[in-house]
Amino acid sequence: MVYDPEVADRVRKVIADAGVTQREFARRIVMDPSKLSRSLGGTRRFTAAELARIADTGGVDAGWLLGAAGVRDDAAGTAEPAARRERAVAPEGGRPLQIVRETVRLIAERGFHAVRVQDIAAACDTSTAAIHYHFPGRDDLLEAAVRWCMDEDTARRAARVADAADTADELRQLIELQIPRTPQQRWQWLVWLDLWAEAARSTAMGRLHADYYRQWRTTVADVIRRGIAEGVFRLADPEAAALRLTALIDGLATQVLASAPDAPGAGPDDMHESLIAYVDATLTAH
Template sequence: MQQDPEVADRVRKVIADAGVTQREFARRIVMDPSKLSRSLGGTRRFTAAELARIADTGGVDAGWLLGAGGRAEVRDVPSPPRRERAFAAAAEGGRPLQIVRETVRLVAERGFHAVRVADIAEACATSTAAIHYHFPGRDDLLEAAVRWCMDEDTARRAARVADAADAADELRQLIELQIPRTPQQRWQWSVWLDLWAEAARSTAVGRLHADYYRQWRATVADVIRRGVDQSVFRPVDPQSAALRLTALIDGLATQVLATTPAADGANPGMDSATSGTDSTTSDDMHEALLAYVDATLTA
């Protein structure tokens, strides 16, 4: 069944009124940009949950989006409670992004299967009905959490390497970003580890996982290729070198999280008893990666 083409026209108006790119709007409503593009092009129907998020983020009536009356103007939204305003201020992009961020935090702390929708609702100072309004099921939340982590990681990489002197410096900056030192870095690695397990069971998440790693390895391979051209790296095969380096990063990060407790409480499930002479620290990981690059890549 085809969707009314006027729905796509109204969504385009909402995006234009928001004053952002289509990709940025997709990020705000926590939707795959390619799905948004296909829906706007008429080859895919918007789901009810997607239209609800579009209306909520754009501040328009859902009925107007569907052509059932209502207003296109931005609604007057009642002032939320103080705690809710604090969360909203820290969650650029509105309630859906707030929900995703809290989901990521809770998954990092407890693991995906230990996190209930009620836990997420409590963290967001809202109801489970409000969570389901934006994300009908747990799978929707998991997919959105994966996309958010991917986008955040990509943005950090772009910002970190913007001023790199050459490809060798750029690779060192990329490596530094992968070291789980800060609470945020440890949380994100914890999420990745949990999602790798989920990827084995979920087709949707599995595709996202494969796409992300294809992009990540391609980024590393491109840096190595440029390093070879700049004569700062040896004449190696960029794809093979990237595969080995990213695999080493994954393995070392897993060891750091598994054997070294977070001094700042970033990993509540870890205690000092797990740390000993055989532990792998973030400094150990950094040193090992740089030594590997020097031994196998540096000209």
């Protein structure tokens, strides 16, 4: 672990130069936004791997972030490394995000325990040392993969419901996002199923899993609560209704993924029809 009051100042400069919010920068370096905030505030230390990802994403030298010697001031008075290491063309989003994206893709194809660091390095056209530089262990990679999936899912939900006609349509849009129709949706569900198994065995992953589902259920409960106030949904306990609906989504999606594509009664359309029928029977105001 690394702590230096000046490190936080240099990280703030990297974020400012990136021209994005602190939360967006946390997403790019695949870091919990609250951890980034605490590290900048001095109540938590940055790990060496986190600083490596910050340096890579910000296009600065890790030694400069740590306050190593050999730093010069340019005419504008900003600090730059005197001898920055030569960099290849950075992949879209930076090397850390590329590593996480390829890790998630490989988990979907093979399962987490069948994915080797060598496989990830080959997919990223880099070395295993580079993978360990950003994510020292498999647990670090798994946590980053979970967090990336959470962020992507949250962003897709926000974009999908932005133009919903009313709360009933908003709930239908949220449901539609959960139907494993497209290759991308099936891919994401396969990742979730694998990560659920890890969450059951890992305290750290279990906490992430619990936090994500708490947010997901809160999102659904908020839509139901607004729908009740608007008269779109009948009077009900929003939290209990959200718990039952999200549990039904998970169960049906698991059946779809475990069944043959042409299995009768177990396809994406069947899942969608069942969910809409459930909402109409239990929530929709007639």
